[in-house]
Amino acid sequence: MRLDGVNEKRQSRLLELFRERQCEVLFDNIGDAIVLADTDRAVVDCNRAFTKLLGYTPEEIRGQSTRVLFDREEDFRSLGSRIRKDDSAESFFHEIVYRCRDGSTFNGEKRIHPIYDGNGDLVGFMGIIRDVTERKVAERRIQDLLTEKEALLQEVHHRVKNNMSSVASLLSLQAETVEDAATSTALIEARSRLQSMEVLYDKLYRAENIDELSLDSYLPSLVNEIVRVLPTQTRIAVHTRVEDCRVPVKVLSILGIIANELVTNSIKHAFTGRDDGMIEVDAACHDGKRVKVVVGDDGKGLPESIGIDSGEGFGLTLVSTLARQIHGTISIERVGGTQFTLTFPFYD
Numbered sequence: 001m002r003l004d005g006v007n008e009k010r011q012s013r014l015l016e017l018f019r020e021r022q023c024e025v026l027f028d029n030i031g032d033a034i035v036l037a038d039t040d041r042a043v044v045d046c047n048r049a050f051t052k053l054l055g056y057t058p059e060e061i062r063g064q065s066t067r068v069l070f071d072r073e074e075d076f077r078s079l080g081s082r083i084r085k086d087d088s089a090e091s092f093f094h095e096i097v098y099r100c101r102d103g104s105t106f107n108g109e110k111r112i113h114p115i116y117d118g119n120g121d122l123v124g125f126m127g128i129i130r131d132v133t134e135r136k137v138a139e140r141r142i143q144d145l146l147t148e149k150e151a152l153l154q155e156v157h158h159r160v161k162n163n164m165s166s167v168a169s170l171l172s173l174q175a176e177t178v179e180d181a182a183t184s185t186a187l188i189e190a191r192s193r194l195q196s197m198e199v200l201y202d203k204l205y206r207a208e209n210i211d212e213l214s215l216d217s218y219l220p221s222l223v224n225e226i227v228r229v230l231p232t233q234t235r236i237a238v239h240t241r242v243e244d245c246r247v248p249v250k251v252l253s254i255l256g257i258i259a260n261e262l263v264t265n266s267i268k269h270a271f272t273g274r275d276d277g278m279i280e281v282d283a284a285c286h287d288g289k290r291v292k293v294v295v296g297d298d299g300k301g302l303p304e305s306i307g308i309d310s311g312e313g314f315g316l317t318l319v320s321t322l323a324r325q326i327h328g329t330i331s332i333e334r335v336g337g338t339q340f341t342l343t344f345p346f347y348d
Contacts, residue, residue: 010039013117015036017123030047030049033052034129035050036127038124041080042063042066044062050129071099083112091113091114092111092112093112094109095110109129110129113125113127164194167194168194171194172191175191192264193261199225213247215283215291215293219255223263230267234277236271236278238281239278239281240282241280241281241282242281242282242283245284245346254322254326258322258342261316261318262340265315265316269299269302271297274299277299280295282294291346294340295339296337297339300337304334308320308330328343329342
């Protein structure tokens with residue numbers, strides 16, 4: 001439908017300005033569809049690529065509202081609102097569904113360039129239109145594949161978590177039925193080590209990003225679960241101060257086992273003969289490069305004869321080995337209890 005009362009003088013001014021800038025050759029031969037419209041959004045001219053894409057010849061489309069190019073009225077109005085709100089001289093992209101002369105539609109991307117005269121007054125717009133239907137189909141396909149992959153990974157994590165829970169329950173049951181105390185202790189410790197991975201998998205199952213997790217969403221839960229599960233006659237208070245440091249899951253899985261060994265060691269040995277005790281776990285980021293994790297207690301202290309690499313006990317040997325796997329270092333302080341300090345890079 002043609003617009004009534006089109007300002008022919010204003011359109012002539014726009015065409016003259018356009019031609020003065022010697023754009024006709026480019027206008028007629030460029031591969032992208034171009035439409036020229038005045039400030040009332042009436043079509044002034046179009047190029048050959050526009051005719052090929054949308055089916056309208058210059059003679060058919062001149063003077064008509066650009067509304068005929070839109071499949072939906074709301075898209076036409078939405079773009080009009082954006083044009084009115086944006087009073088800068090910058091061009092911008094806008095994606096809409098276009099309707100061709102024969103009634104067919106396609107997903108289009110239009111770059112809209114405001115055109116100003118020598119006095120700085122807005123006289124019209126140039127729209128460069130591309131058919132992006134194939135790109136949109138490809139994007140949707142990629143998104144569907146990503147969604148499918150994420151669902152599959154979540155299902156795998158869910159099944160692994162369930163299997164780990166089953167194994168942990170079997171270990172606990174076996175520990176309760178064996179008569180040998182040493183065997184029972186070994187089974188409980190194995191259950192505890194598995195628990196660190198179980199907590200991690202639970203966090204991964206609930207997380208949007210399964211490549212990395214924040215320490216503050218993992219360590220406090222892990223420590224509380226260890227204290228809850230391990231048998232002890234001592235009332236143990238747990239204090240955690242953990243920053244939001246995002247760490248790769250492969251590093252977290254090792255860190256979880258290390259934390260499990262250190263907390264378990266405190267529960268088993270630090271508070272002998274006491275009614276209560278305290279375990280503290282701190283974790284912080286340093287310079288965006290390294291993570292520092294401190295696990296300490298206010299117990300009786302670790303004997304001087306026992307060190308990280310002293311070979312005393314499987315637990316500390318495991319801690320030392322795992323620390324090296326994540327390119328970390330670990331040290332011991334024996335003041336007012338025992339404190340282990342582990343530092344390692346964010347990414348190994």
